[in-house]
Amino acid sequence: MKFTRRKGGTINSYPKKVAVALTRDSLRLEWFLRLIVITVAGILLFWGWKLDVASKGFKVGFPSPRDYYVLSDVVYVDEAVTEQLREGQASRVLGVVVHDVSLLPIVKAVLEEIDKSSTWLYFPKGLADILNTMPAQKREGILAITRDLGLRLIVFNGDIIDGNDIKLDLWRYLSDTDLSIADQNIVYQILSYLLDLAVKVDAEATSLVREFYRSGIDPIERLLQPGALL
Structure with a gap:
């Protein structure tokens, strides 16, 4: 079986293997173009989502553009208060x-x-x-x-x-x-x-005793209940 293609007023016949090769090349080109379109669309969607989140969300260390409320009980460690209490306890040790x-x-x-x-x-x-x-x-x-x-x-x-x-x-x-x-x-x-x-x-013994008293202070935990403003 042969496939034919008209070109310049003449009919050229191609063997079956050549026709199959041309078909495969066309499929590769088609999938390559599809991949490019999907990639571009994905990039556009990603940056659109990122810009939307940036305009509506918040970043650590920056003021939030909107209020956020607690939806369920949240327990967190108050690092600042914990460290302050530990330093105060350690400072009571003047020296060994x-x-x-x-x-x-x-x-x-x-x-x-x-x-x-x-x-x-x-x-x-x-x-x-x-x-x-x-x-x-x-x-x-x-x-x-x-x-x-x-x-x-x-x-x-x-x-x-x-x-x-x-x-x-x-x-x-x-x-x-x-x-x-x-x-x-x-x-x-x-x-x-x-x-x-x-x-x-004794500086070394003093440091060890101070660390012992520091470790005796458990982390201070805070509870945020539903409806509390973050």
């Missing part, structure tokens, strides 16, 4: 105080012999210079109060009186003396330096 028991006897010995100039070698140069230039009678009074107050704050077995805030206790004791503010500051500087040799705030 640790002390080296092996150094307390040395501190105690320095306090007991603080009136000797050789003991001042343990002090920072600034403090030692202040004591050296101070009138003898005034210096003796300041050092006597420093010794008595320091021995009240520590005991030989390594326990610290009111150890939660030893420097606050120090200022409280100083306020009960007859020393001037300037002389109180000298006593505070000496004792603060000596006590810091054996008493330290």
